Amino acid sequence: MKKAFITGATGFIGINLVESLLKRNWEVTALHLPGEELKYLSRFDVNLVAGDIVDYENLKNIVGRDQDVVFHLAGDTSTWKKHAKRQYAINVTGTANMCRVALEKKIPRFVLTSSSSAYGIHDQRISETTPSNAMQTGISYHQTKYLAELELKKAVDQGLNAVTVNPCNLIGPFDLRNWSQLIVSVCNKHMPGYPPGAGTFAHVRDIADAHIAAAEKGKTGENYLLGGIEKSFKEVIDEICAVTGTSLSLKPLSKTKLKTAMALSTAGAFFTRQEPFLSYPKYKRLVGKLT
Numbered sequence: 322m323k324k325a326f327i328t329g330a331t332g333f334i335g336i337n338l339v340e341s342l343l344k345r346n347w348e349v350t351a352l353h354l355p356g357e358e359l360k361y362l363s364r365f366d367v368n369l370v371a372g373d374i375v376d377y378e379n380l381k382n383i384v385g386r387d388q389d390v391v392f393h394l395a396g397d398t399s400t401w402k403k404h405a406k407r408q409y410a411i412n413v414t415g416t417a418n419m420c421r422v423a424l425e426k427k428i429p430r431f432v433l434t435s436s437s438s439a440y441g442i443h444d445q446r447i448s449e450t451t452p453s454n455a456m457q458t459g460i461s462y463h464q465t466k467y468l469a470e471l472e473l474k475k476a477v478d479q480g481l482n483a484v485t486v487n488p489c490n491l492i493g494p495f496d497l498r499n500w501s502q503l504i505v506s507v508c509n510k511h512m513p514g515y516p517p518g519a520g521t522f523a524h525v526r527d528i529a530d531a532h533i534a535a536a537e538k539g540k541t542g543e544n545y546l547l548g549g550i551e552k553s554f555k556e557v558i559d560e561i562c563a564v565t566g567t568s569l570s571l572k573p574l575s576k577t578k579l580k581t582a583m584a585l586s587t588a589g590a591f592f593t594r595q596e597p598f599l600s601y602p603k604y605k606r607l608v609g610k611l612t
Contacts, residue, residue, distance in 0.1 A: 326384055326428075328352045328374055328419060329394030331362050334434060334488065336495040337529040338392060339365050345533065352383070352395070361495050374415035377422070386426045390536045393419045394434040396469075398462060398498075400602040401590070405461040412465035413472060420476035420483070431483035432536050433473050437521070437546060439466040439487060442605065449487075449544045460602045470544070477542045484539035486532055488547040493525030507561045507569060514574035515555045516607035522557065523549030554607070576608050 325342055329335045330351030342349050343365060350368040353359060359369070372383045374395050384391070397404065397411040416433065423431045440447050441454035441463055455467035470485055477483050492500050500522075506512050531547050539545060552560075555573070562569050583604045586597035599607075 322346060322348050323389045324348045324350070324385075324387060325390045325392055326350045326352070326388040327392045327394060328415075329396060329434070330367070331357055331359065332394060332396075333491065333493075333496050333499060334525060334528060334532075335394045336361050336365075337493065337525045338394065338532050339367060341526065341529040341533060343367070350385070350388070374418055375410050377418045380418055380422045381425070384422050384426055384428075386428075388426075388428055390430040390432060391419065391423050391428050392432045392434070392532060392536070396434070396436075396466070399596060400460075400462060400600040401596040402461060402600075403590075404596070408461050408465050409468075412462075413468045416469040417472040417475075420473055420481055423483075424476060424479055424481050429482060430536050431473075431476075431481055432532055432539070433469070433483060433485045434532070435470050435485050435487045435544075436462075436466045437487045437489045437548075438463045439470055441467070447546070449546055460605070462602060474542070482541050484535050484541065485544045486528075486535050486547055487544055488528050489521040489523055489549055491523055491525040491528055496525070503557070504561055504565075507558055508565050508567055510567070510569055512558065512569065512571055514572045514578075515558050516574050516579060517554075517576065518608050519551060519553040520557070521548050521551045523547060574607075579604055579607060 325347050327335060327338060327349060330339055331353050339349055339351060350370060351362060352370055352372050353362065354373060355371040370383045372379045374380065393416065395415060397408040399408055439453060439455055440451055441458050443451065453467050455463040473483055473485060490500060528547050535545055583599045583601065586599040590597040
């Protein structure tokens with residue numbers, strides 16, 4: 322029986338990866354933050370351990386030497402500039418800590434879950450060899466995912482047998498904060514219109530399976546873009562309506578209207594102290610071609 326240690330096991334991809342590994346008879350140790358909600362993760366027969374990837378000393382005590390693969394999925398996906406410092410600590414320092422522990426414990430295989438966002442923003446289709454412009458985007462999430470990959474490359478140079486996977490936009494079970502919000506908005510008929518952009522979409526279970534394939538077959542030091550079907554947001558909304566039986570007639574949302582909504586949302590966050598529902602990074606996602 323193979324053994325896997327998973328960070329970010331309570332997340333969207335994490336829970337689906339747990340499920341996929343268990344179906345293949347892996348023994349899974351799942352890391353979660355102390356006091357974190359375990360409503361979904363507790364459904365599965367896994368070894369639960371509490372810890373924090375930004376605490377290196379803590380990690381040394383909970384990552385066992387007997388693990389076959391470490392799947393490092395934990396990350397901060399916030400799009401609010403106010404969270405940039407926290408995001409750097411989790412995405413960059415946390416990844417450096419996990420790589421260091423994996424090297425010290427001589428873990429045979431390490432899989433980093435990055436994002437297509439680590440490549441930055443491009444007007445054309447990208448591949449694994451496309452140079453990243455993440456540091457020029459001004460978006461913390463893009464930058465920290467790219468910097469996390471640099472930390473992994475340092476570890477690979479030191480002997481870590483690791484690969485990186487870069488998922489696109491995901492849809493599927495256990496999604497609490499991502500595109501499920503769009504599905505709910507469509508079903509509740511709360512959509513003011515459809516944005517002009519497009520994206521590449523995949524089912525999260527396929528992405529979970531791709532993580533395992535990367536662990537078993539990936540070449541050390543390589544990146545693997547985990548893509549899917551490219552669709553406009555209008556086409557995605559139309560498909561949601563067709564699947565759910567929702568009748569919805571929407572008009573296109575102009576960039577001007579979205580910019581106004583972004584400004585109002587950002588201003589409102591100043592008073593609510595909550596992340597704006599339409600931040601600048603989210604605006605860029607809605608009006609561009611999203612990988």
